[in-house]
Amino acid sequence: MSETTILTDIFRWLPFVLWGFALNILMSILAIMLGTAAGVFLGFGQISHVRLIGRISRLATQLFRNAPWLVLLFYCIFLMPYSFTVSGVTYNVPSWLRATLGFSVPVAANFSEIVRGAIGSIPKGQWEAAEVLGYTRTVTLFRIILPQCVTRMLPPWMNLYALLITATPLASIVGVDEALARTQAAVQSEVQPGFLIPMYLTLLTMFFLYAYPISRVSAALERRFQTV
Amino acid sequence: MRSATQDGALVSLRGVRKAFGSIEVLRGVDLNVAKGQVVAIIGPSGSGKSTILRTINGLTPVDHGVITVGDITVTDPRVDKVALRHRVGMVFQQYNLFPHKTVLENVAMAPIQVLGEPRRQVEERAKDLLAGMRLPEKALSYPGELSGGQQQRVAIARALCMQPEVILFDEVTAALDPEMVKEVLSAVRKVAEDGMTCILVTHEMRFAREAANRIYFTDKGVIVEQGEPKAFFENPRDPRTIEFLDKVL
Ligand SMILES: Nc1ncnc2c1ncn2[C@@H]1O[C@H](COP(=O)(O)OP(=O)(O)OP(=O)(O)O)[C@@H](O)[C@H]1O
Ligand SMILES: [Mg+2]
Numbered sequence: 001m002s003e004t005t006i007l008t009d010i011f012r013w014l015p016f017v018l019w020g021f022a023l024n025i026l027m028s029i030l031a032i033m034l035g036t037a038a039g040v041f042l043g044f045g046q047i048s049h050v051r052l053i054g055r056i057s058r059l060a061t062q063l064f065r066n067a068p069w070l071v072l073l074f075y076c077i078f079l080m081p082y083s084f085t086v087s088g089v090t091y092n093v094p095s096w097l098r099a100t101l102g103f104s105v106p107v108a109a110n111f112s113e114i115v116r117g118a119i120g121s122i123p124k125g126q127w128e129a130a131e132v133l134g135y136t137r138t139v140t141l142f143r144i145i146l147p148q149c150v151t152r153m154l155p156p157w158m159n160l161y162a163l164l165i166t167a168t169p170l171a172s173i174v175g176v177d178e179a180l181a182r183t184q185a186a187v188q189s190e191v192q193p194g195f196l197i198p199m200y201l202t203l204l205t206m207f208f209l210y211a212y213p214i215s216r217v218s219a220a221l222e223r224r225f226q227t228v
Numbered sequence: 229m230r231s232a233t234q235d236g237a238l239v240s241l242r243g244v245r246k247a248f249g250s251i252e253v254l255r256g257v258d259l260n261v262a263k264g265q266v267v268a269i270i271g272p273s274g275s276g277k278s279t280i281l282r283t284i285n286g287l288t289p290v291d292h293g294v295i296t297v298g299d300i301t302v303t304d305p306r307v308d309k310v311a312l313r314h315r316v317g318m319v320f321q322q323y324n325l326f327p328h329k330t331v332l333e334n335v336a337m338a339p340i341q342v343l344g345e346p347r348r349q350v351e352e353r354a355k356d357l358l359a360g361m362r363l364p365e366k367a368l369s370y371p372g373e374l375s376g377g378q379q380q381r382v383a384i385a386r387a388l389c390m391q392p393e394v395i396l397f398d399e400v401t402a403a404l405d406p407e408m409v410k411e412v413l414s415a416v417r418k419v420a421e422d423g424m425t426c427i428l429v430t431h432e433m434r435f436a437r438e439a440a441n442r443i444y445f446t447d448k449g450v451i452v453e454q455g456e457p458k459a460f461f462e463n464p465r466d467p468r469t470i471e472f473l474d475k476v477l
Contacts, residue, residue: 123322123324125320125322125324126324126326128287128320128324129320129324129325129326130326131287131313132285132287132313132316132317132318133313133337133338133342133386133390134309134310134313134314134338134342134343134390135338135341135342139341143341144326147328148326148327148328
């Protein structure tokens with residue numbers, strides 16, 4: 001009898017948690033977009049022949065890649081202003097948005113390494129052949145090197161995204177009302193014993209169903225590009 | 229500039245020195261190549277042959293000396309790189325075709341994108357060149373679908389399409405299976421016979437002897453001996469040349 005009540009309780013809470021999960025997805029999509037854009041620049045910076053740019057980009061990449069995500073999250077949450085004023089109008093920056101920026105920092109650093117690695121995997125002869133034909137370094141990068149890199153960057157980029165979505169519940173620690181926070185709230189408001197474990201299992205399933213296909217596609221792509 | 233044209237040299241190296249770190253790779257190289265001439269550089273591995281070629285089109289900057297190609301001073305730090313690339317073509321041992329571009333695009337892209345020539349005109353020329361390399365039906369293939377010998381002939385067409393005045397060939401048959409060496413050598417031969425100035429580094433002694441007007445022999449970063457092919461191969465004078473030829477012939 002108690003199994004059915006647990007199930008009905010879970011179903012009662014499911015929409016509430018799912019809406020929280022939607023926030024996890026929203027944060028992850030925004031963070032992957034921001035992080036990818038910033039990571040492209042950092043990655044180009046790493047291979048720059050301008051020494052200062054190269055140094056700074058490599059330092060930033062290593063720093064943010066090797067720092068715990070939670071620490072970076074704390075930094076972004078507490079260092080960023082809670083609101084800002086543009087021409088008299090004050091905007092509040094909601095905590096989920098600040099958390100999103102916090103996630104995009106390690107994403108950028110990891111993608112920077114993906115970009116650098118992919119560019120480095122193209123034989124040097126490609127650069128030389130282009131140079132001999134009169135192409136500048138920048139034009140060579142965009143017209144000749146990067147088109148060959150895209151397929152190599154796609155699988156690790158998808159893996160990074162899968163990693164990112166599974167990291168988003170960290171935001172609950174800094175008070176973002178996402179899936180984990182909502183699951184905790186559900187567990188606390190139900191007096192019924194034996195509800196805790198199935199409820200968390202539901203949350204796990206949610207993440208698994210979302211992230212696992214991404215990992216599979218990534219692995220399939222990787223195999224496919226290797227054989228070509 | 230004037231003197232270069234006066235003594236008839238299209239390419240001229242004067243006292244060229246180059247070190248990588250503490251290793252002196254070129255220790256004073258002088259070399260003159262007249263328009264239409266075919267020059268072969270031979271010598272033991274590591275003697276600086278590739279480095280000589282690479283200094284001529286500015287791929288490797290030199291430490292000392294002056295290099296000119298026509299009225300372009302390659303060693304001038306303010307050299308117009310595009311003008312230099314236009315004038316000097318290069319073909320590599322590893323072909324280095326762009327794998328994501330078709331054969332036709334490989335051949336035609338630089339004249340269009342770098343030199344700004346009209347696409348239709350360049351593509352016509354590229355097709356003619358591919359036909360000249362006996363590859364007319366491969367225009368829309370990708371490099372990965374071609375044999376090594378075919379890829380190298382595309383690379384030669386790509387260099388020619390820039391309409392350079394001189395082409396540098398760096399051991400263009402060294403990466404090929406034996407059965408493809410001949411087709412590429414005869415392609416190079418054809419380029420030379422059409423009047424293109426050629427500087428080629430090669431291990432193919434027979435080819436050097438038949439195709440070149442002049443042979444340079446390098447050892448440890450200097451040119452030890454030079455001469456007409458017949459005299460060079462039949463009557464080498466320097467002991468280092470004699471030793472080398474004994475080994476390879
Ligand atoms: N970029 C570089 N950095 C350091 N050393 C280099 C570099 N390029 C060439 N060298 C060195 O310079 C020397 C001459 O090299 P080079 O490639 O010109 O010789 P080569 O005569 O073409 O030899 P091979 O017949 O093997 O191609 C070699 O000892 C090589 O290791
Ligand atoms: Mg060499």
